[in-house]
Amino acid sequence: MVQVTERVRSPRTSVSVRTLVLVGSLIALAAVVLLSIGFGSNRLSLGEVLHALFAYDGSYNDVVVRDDRLPRTVLGLLVGMALGLAGSLMQAITRNPVAEPGLLGINHGAAVAIVLGSAAFSVTSPGEYVWFAFAGALVGTALVSIIGGTRGATSPLRLVLAGVAIQAVFVGINQGMQMINTHNLQAMRFWLVGSLVNRNLDQLSVLLPFFVAGVVIAVVLARALNALALGEDTARGLGANPVLVRVAGMVAVGLLSAAATAACGPIAFVGLMIPHVVRSLIGQDERWVMLLSALLGPVLLLGCDVLGRLLGSPGEIQVGVMTDVVGGIAFVIVARRLKAVRR
Amino acid sequence: MTASVRRESGLDRRSTVVVAALALVTSTLVVLSVGTGDYEMSPGEVLATLAGSGTKAQYLVVMGRLPRVLVAILVGAALALAGTIFQTITRNPLGSPDIIGFTTGSATGGIVTLLFFGAGPGVVSLGALAGGLLTALLVMALCAPHGLLSSRLVLLGIAVSAVLVGVNSYLLVKANLEAAAQAVGWLVGDLSGRDWSYFVPLAIVVAVFVPVVFANGRALRMLEMGDDTATGIGVDVPRVRLTLVVVAVALVAAATAATGPLPFIALAAPQLARRMTRLPGPNLAASALVGATLVVAADYLGQRLLESSLLPAGVVAAALGGVYLLWLLLRRRA
Numbered sequence: 001m002v003q004v005t006e007r008v009r010s011p012r013t014s015v016s017v018r019t020l021v022l023v024g025s026l027i028a029l030a031a032v033v034l035l036s037i038g039f040g041s042n043r044l045s046l047g048e049v050l051h052a053l054f055a056y057d058g059s060y061n062d063v064v065v066r067d068d069r070l071p072r073t074v075l076g077l078l079v080g081m082a083l084g085l086a087g088s089l090m091q092a093i094t095r096n097p098v099a100e101p102g103l104l105g106i107n108h109g110a111a112v113a114i115v116l117g118s119a120a121f122s123v124t125s126p127g128e129y130v131w132f133a134f135a136g137a138l139v140g141t142a143l144v145s146i147i148g149g150t151r152g153a154t155s156p157l158r159l160v161l162a163g164v165a166i167q168a169v170f171v172g173i174n175q176g177m178q179m180i181n182t183h184n185l186q187a188m189r190f191w192l193v194g195s196l197v198n199r200n201l202d203q204l205s206v207l208l209p210f211f212v213a214g215v216v217i218a219v220v221l222a223r224a225l226n227a228l229a230l231g232e233d234t235a236r237g238l239g240a241n242p243v244l245v246r247v248a249g250m251v252a253v254g255l256l257s258a259a260a261t262a263a264c265g266p267i268a269f270v271g272l273m274i275p276h277v278v279r280s281l282i283g284q285d286e287r288w289v290m291l292l293s294a295l296l297g298p299v300l301l302l303g304c305d306v307l308g309r310l311l312g313s314p315g316e317i318q319v320g321v322m323t324d325v326v327g328g329i330a331f332v333i334v335a336r337r338l339k340a341v342r343r
Numbered sequence: 344m345t346a347s348v349r350r351e352s353g354l355d356r357r358s359t360v361v362v363a364a365l366a367l368v369t370s371t372l373v374v375l376s377v378g379t380g381d382y383e384m385s386p387g388e389v390l391a392t393l394a395g396s397g398t399k400a401q402y403l404v405v406m407g408r409l410p411r412v413l414v415a416i417l418v419g420a421a422l423a424l425a426g427t428i429f430q431t432i433t434r435n436p437l438g439s440p441d442i443i444g445f446t447t448g449s450a451t452g453g454i455v456t457l458l459f460f461g462a463g464p465g466v467v468s469l470g471a472l473a474g475g476l477l478t479a480l481l482v483m484a485l486c487a488p489h490g491l492l493s494s495r496l497v498l499l500g501i502a503v504s505a506v507l508v509g510v511n512s513y514l515l516v517k518a519n520l521e522a523a524a525q526a527v528g529w530l531v532g533d534l535s536g537r538d539w540s541y542f543v544p545l546a547i548v549v550a551v552f553v554p555v556v557f558a559n560g561r562a563l564r565m566l567e568m569g570d571d572t573a574t575g576i577g578v579d580v581p582r583v584r585l586t587l588v589v590v591a592v593a594l595v596a597a598a599t600a601a602t603g604p605l606p607f608i609a610l611a612a613p614q615l616a617r618r619m620t621r622l623p624g625p626n627l628a629a630s631a632l633v634g635a636t637l638v639v640a641a642d643y644l645g646q647r648l649l650e651s652s653l654l655p656a657g658v659v660a661a662a663l664g665g666v667y668l669l670w671l672l673l674r675r676r677a
Binding site: 098103143147148156157158160161162164165166167168169170171172173175176193268269312315317318320321322323324325327328329331332335336338 | 437442485495497498499501502503504505506507508509510512513516517531606607654655658659660661662664665666668669672673
C-alpha cells in the first residue's frame with residue numbers, strides 16, 4: 001500500500017485501489033438508496049423497505065415506497081449519474097478543475113429554454129420540454145466554450161467568470177419572463193430550485209433516450225480523452241481528433257445536463273465535486289474517473305436529498321439548496337487547493 | 344499630455360465634460376421616471392411642478408415618485424464607490440463586492456432580520472451591514488495569507504456566494520408565506536414603493552461616508568501604485584486600507600438594505616467611468632455618477648420595457664451586467 005500512495009498521481013494507479021474504490025462506491029450507492037427509500041415523514045425500517053421492494057403486498061408502507069419514495073430514488077440515481085458524468089466529461093475536455101454544468105450556467109441555459117417553452121408554447125411535461133432543455137443546454141455549452149475557451153488548459157478563473165456571467169443573464173431572463181407570465185410562475189418557481197419531489201416516472205421514460213445517448217457518447221470518448229490529456233499533438237499521433245472529441249464531448253454534456261435539468265431543475269456542484277474526489281482516489285485515467293463519477297454522483301445527490309429531508313422536517317429542504325451549500329463549501333476547498341490562479 | 348499629468352492638473356477637461364454629461368443624462372432620466380406611471384406627466388409638467396408652479400395633484404404625484412428616483416441615485420452612487428474602492432484595493436478589476444460575495448452576504452443578513460424580527464428598513468440595514476461585514480471577513484480569512492490581494496479572492500468569493508445563495512433559499516423555504524413573499528421581493532433588487540422612509544437612512548449613511556471616500560481619494564490613487572510606493576509617499580497604507588474597506592462595506596450594506604441586492608453595478612460602474620474619462624486610477628466622481636445613471640436607467644427601463652408588468656430594476660441590472668461581463672471576458676482574450 002505504501003507504493004500505491006507514491007504512484008497515486010500517475011495515470012496508472014494500482015488495480016487493487018480501483019477495485020477497492022469501485023466496491024466502496026457500490027456499497028455507498030446501495031446504502032444511500034436504502035436510506036432514500038426508508039427515510040421520510042414516516043420512517044421505515046430496513047426490513048420494511050426490503051419487504052416493499054421484494055415482497056410487495058399492497059400494505060400502506062408498500063404503497064408509500066412504490067408510489068413516492070421509489071420514483072424519487074430512481075430519479076435521484078439517474079440525475080446524479082448524469083451530473084457526475086457531465087462534470088467529469090467537462091473537466092476532461094477543458095482540463096480545468098472548476099468545469100461543471102451547474103456552475104458554468106449550462107443547467108440554467110436549459111432552465112431558461114424550459115421556462116420559455118412553458119411561457120410561449122405552454123409545454124408542461126418533461127417529455128415535451130426536454131427538447132427545449134437540450135437546445136438551451138447546447139446554447140449554454142457553446143457560450144461557455146467560446147468565452148471560457150476550451151483549447152488546452154484554460155484558466156479556472158476565466159471559466160468560472162464566464163459561467164457567472166452567463167448564469168446572471170439567464171437568471172435575469174428567467175425572472176423577467178416569470179414577471180411577465182405569472183400563471184405558471186408558481187410551478188416554475190419550485191422547479192427552478194431543483195428538487196426530486198413529485199416527479200412522475202412515466203415522464204422519465206421520455207428522458208431516458210437523452211441519458212442513454214449522453215452515456216454512450218461518453219463511453220466512446222473515454223479513451224480519446226485520455227489521449228487528449230497528453231496534449232494536442234500526442235493526441236493526434238494516437239489517432240484522436242481533438243476538435244471532434246471536444247465537440248462530441250460538449251454535445252454529450254448538453255444531453256446529460258438537459259435531461260437532468262428537465263427532470264428536476266438546475267442543480268449545481270454535483271458535477272464539480274465528485275470527479276475531484278474520484279481523481280484524488282484513483283488518479284487520472286478518464287475511463288475510471290467517468291465510471292466512478294457516474295456511481296458516486298447519485299450518492300452525493302441522494303445523500304443531500306436525505307439530509308434535506310432530515311434537516312427540513314416536518315417539511316424538507318429541496319435538494320438544489322442542499323447541493324448549493326454542501327457543494328459551495330467543497331468548492332471553497334478546491335479553490336484553496338488550486339495552484340496559483342492566473343488572473 | 345499624458346494621463347498622469349492631466350490627473351495632476353486637478354481639473355481635467357475631459358472628465359469634467361464626462362461628469363457634466365452624466366449629470367445631464369441622470370437628470371433627464373429622473374424627469375422621465377417621475378413622469379412615468381398610472382398618471383402620466385410630460386417632462387415640461389414635471390419640471391414646472393418641481394419649480395413649484397404645478398397643480399396640487401401634480402405636486403402630490405411628483406412628491407410620491409421623487410423618493411424612488413432619489414433612492415436609485417444614492418444606491419447607484421454608493422455601489423459604484425464601493426466597487427471603485429474594492430477594485431483599487433484588490434488591484435483586480437473583478438474584485439468588486441457583487442462578485443466576491445459581500446452583496447450576497449448583505450442579502451443574507453437582510454433576510455435574517457426580515458424573517459426573524461419582521462423588521463422595517465432601519466433594522467434591515469443593520470442586518471445587511473452585519474451580514475456584509477461577516478461575509479467580507481470570512482472571504483478574507485479564506486484568502487489568508489494574502490487577504491484581499493490574493494489571486495484566489497474572486498474564486499473564493501464566488502464559492503462563498505454559492506453557499507449563501509443556498510442559505511438564502513433555505514431561509515425562504517422555512518419562513519411563513521407572507522414573510523417569504525416580502526423577502527423574495529426584496530431579494531430580486533427592486534425600487535418599487537420606495538418612499539421617504541427608505542431615502543432618509545440611506546441619505547444619512549451616504550452623507551457620512553461619501554466624504555470619507557473623497558477625503559481618501561488621493562491615498563487610494565497612491566495605493567494603485569503598490570504598497571511600497573504609497574508608503575514611500577507617506578500614505579499610512581494599513582490604516583487607509585482598513586478605513587476604506589469598512590466604508591465600502593457600509594455603503595454596500597446601506598444600498599442593499601434600501602433596494603435589495605442590485606447585481607453588477609459595483610462591478611461595471613468604475614470600469615465604464617474609466618473608459619469614458621480615459622483616466623487611470625479611481626475616478627470617484629465619474630464612477631459615482633455612472634452608478635447613479637445605471638440604477639436610474641435600469642429602474643426606468645424596467646418600468647417602461649414591458650407594457651403588461653413592471654420588471655424590477657434588479658432583473659434588468661442582472662441581464663445587462665451579465666452581458667457586460669461577457670463582453671469584458673471576450674475582450675480580454677487577446
